[in-house]
Amino acid sequence: MCGICCVFSSVDGSDQHTHEQSRLAHRGPDRSHQCSLNLACGLKATFIGHVLHLRGNCLATQPAEDAYGNLLLWNGEIFDGIEVPDGESDTDVLLAKLGCCKNEDEILATMAQVHGPWSFIYWQKDNQSLWFGRDMFGRRSLLWHLPSDWKDEFYLSSVKLDNKVHTEVPAIGIFKLTPPASQTGCYSITVFPWRLAVWPGTLEPVQQDFSNRLSAGQSLSEGYVQVTLSSNEVPSHRPTINRTFPPDGLSRPPALPGQSHLEYLQDPKEAGSDDENVLQTSEQYRKLSDQLLSVLLMAVKTRVHNHVPLKRQTVINDSSVDSTVEQNSNGCNSLDMPDTCMKSEARIAILFSGGIDSTVIAALADRCVPIREPIDLLNVAFEQIPKEQDKRRKRCEHASESNRWSVPDRLTGYTALSELNPDRPWNFIEVNVTGEELKITREAHIKELVYPLVTVLDDSIGCAVWFATRGCGTLGNGPHQGARIVSTARVVLCGMGADEQLAGYSRHRNVYQAGGLEALNEELELELSRISARNLGRDDRVITDHGKESRFPFLDEKVVQYLAGLPTHQKACLDLSRGLGEKFLLRLCAVQLQLMSTSTLAKRAIQFGSRIAKLENSKEKATDVCDRL
Template structure:
């Protein structure tokens, strides 16, 4: 994870040797390990590169990196497959070595077509005056752009500054492909022309038509003086996943899908599906490919640095390197179970469970600790924690929050499955007062440029969850706790691919399997703009990295290869029919009650949607995101470093 930024100026009056203070501060929060800046000046333009690294892999490599020919590279990504990167190597340097050896644009496109994993990047080619940039196919890493009036300057950055407003608002770089801009030509003509190299399937015959549609959609969201054009040679990136299988059954639907039943879902009903040899084989293949995806995301971390000396309790002798956004639902339970396979047994796993409480229902302060206990390395005090911590016997409003209930039940399942593992169930309780304060002073700019009620709810919930400040309960003892795990696994992508949302059931009931196929294709196509950039900015703000096992290229290719009725059976009731394949995998993995839990959206499961205006629609513009106050916000002195 890194915070990367490139500010380009085309006129002398806009030349600057520094970034806006709040922008630099926000970038450093994403990459606290090392910061570096580099200025490249030309007669007609100036580029200021700023890189901020969160060290997770290989040797710590400061960014930006520059070679002897003056090429400059900023990388915010992880190479999980496609290129050879040894455990002790740093993928930033590996990627830059490959880029430096590229002879032409086709070589650059071939390189990025091979990389599997989340990424965004900025690459300056000194000899050609080209600036390349883009995001991976799913848009798992944030990258924003901002164009000044009249095209005198523009900026690319992982995150925007600490302000909002229509005229100053930044936009997400579309995950439609890789962009290239000729800085020399732009400086002379004062006309910004972005060349797009889109993602395409090699076998598709509709490349021209698809490209025209992409160009039109991107241009519609840009200033009038910025244009987007296709490559003259019609070059493109090869999509990293196989096309969606849109096959429809030749036999009547009833032979593939059992009729809806009012009988309550049971684990036995799921086990009945596994008596079919073909189904059992598909489920096992799914488990295998998802397990590898999780394995890639939890290995090769600097674990030897994470022993906590002089820890007072056995459960705190080691710190967790991996955390999971954990509701106890089917997605997070399967990820936790597979993470348990690959995280070293002596290392805890943090389960981050967030609950929102109204001010008038704040829990009673009936918990007290000895001063000596407070000084323990295991007990990390949080701001105003006393407001959120109740005694072991006290009943807190958080105890009634749906995700807290299912989370605790899921914890018991995991402890039963592997009692040797230390599972830190981190109860993160957020009051209305704390939510409103930190949204106003800090979270707003991370959610933007997204601006709906849904973005507000999920963005805030994920921010507080990934911050990891809460409490853990061990043998009826409540301790304050802060998760320092730098890697956070999240289950996003499961609902989009396995028909987990209620709208999928509605689409199936009205338009059948063909309509469901179209809905699933649309879900995956918009996930970059709807979810992933926002979640990356929100989680990265804590100096932590979001990782998405369900969006691993091999996982998506496997699911795309299956006919839709093998992934979901929406003739069956909630709790079985949606995400059927994942539920069957859960049964095979030994999970019990959690395999039958129906889908519950995070904003409702955490109860953040119940805190403020209850009559809002998820798609409404959120007034709470429109203005950001800088009160109580102070920039750290290290932004000057």
């Protein structure tokens, strides 16, 4: 991934933004570059790129420029849809294709072909137009600041750069900006919406209340910024879900008294019915789980093979960039572990709670990575502080070291590790975070990455993911167990997206119990529409801050298409109990992968599994505005 930024400012304005790039530069530790263009209207356009080199034999420069003077800032991966030959940079391939586009339709068609996570900024010289946007799932961050007058800058950036108000560019389509022709003119922004585009977090089409929603959180000056919604829709990869009801009489039988969840998963026929439909269902589920494993395996394979094994190197700075980032060889930023830490030597890491989503990804990654190559399992825990009554009972003695970090995700993490391939050199990295370290680091750094999101949930998840993916901790297994270690992996596989598609949240069960399958279908349709608004931009900002890239196999376009095409009753069976009925199809996949204990684990969110939520005000609600941010 990369840190990308574009600023439109008056020619005689300040260049302060060029000196406040530490958060932006963390995202791209391998090369930094910027260039500026003076526009006829008296504005200056500044393009800034910080490159994390993952693809191509040669280290590319961003912004990339073609022979026609077009500029591209690309924060993404092309996994499919557009061919990227081995050894070539997808930035160069995309720039070449965009440079050949003769009109708006061809630009839109080119971006619609891309499979993979992305945000981009493209300056089209001939038309003096700026194109930008995020993929339909919002897997990459892009913030903007809309100007209120001539002296105010227009910003596009992966992260917040200064104290101006920023909001996330909504993942509703492709944007085209035309700068003002004179100081009395205005910025013109046209949005070409994705097919089936709705406002993030809703099922309401983008045509409703367009101007107000587009600028939500910012004051939009009608005299200075004009927005238009085009009737020209862009083809999207977001499917509609299959709302087919099960045939009459076809249902899964209840588990027998005393029968474990694992026994039920391994042999549904043993549930005590000889009905022919049950046998047919069993055979069908085997076929479906085979198919899901196949598309997931391909998604994981693409994400672990599609980058170069490049060791961390000193930042290559263009002379025009004032970079304030301190880098060193272990891959952490200026909030580093000591240099005495051993390095994992892994290329791939997994955000690993021991839950079914991350463990299935780990088992599939094991099939894709050479067997002697290590894989890092990043497991985060927050310090457990005894309650006052416990302190009195223990006479204020400190809890043992093991008890301090025995959070649920640590325990399930080790259980899951025991079920993974024993011939693989797994590095189980215990990332232990004290309350004091959390407080200091959040205030000094993390809250600026979580911004512009502000809820208690954003705080908890943002902090937990930041510490986990930094990968600095203690090795929990192997011959060097107990050693301080830092993950060298530049690619982090994450399990986000499974719950939204496979009815994994408790609210899905509540919806189903209240309104049946029809209501559940409606909720799952809503889940797909709001993925971009809920967390992925935030997760991109906190993970890539370490000079690492997040990749989400469950949000691969082909995986999403496959799961959306299945009727809901084939993916989840919410008449069955918790730890069995939700994500039912994925549980069968886990059994096939011999992840027996993992296959029946109930959903546990990272803020509870890591116990970060217990360090804060227990009376807070997830949706409350967090005063720590």
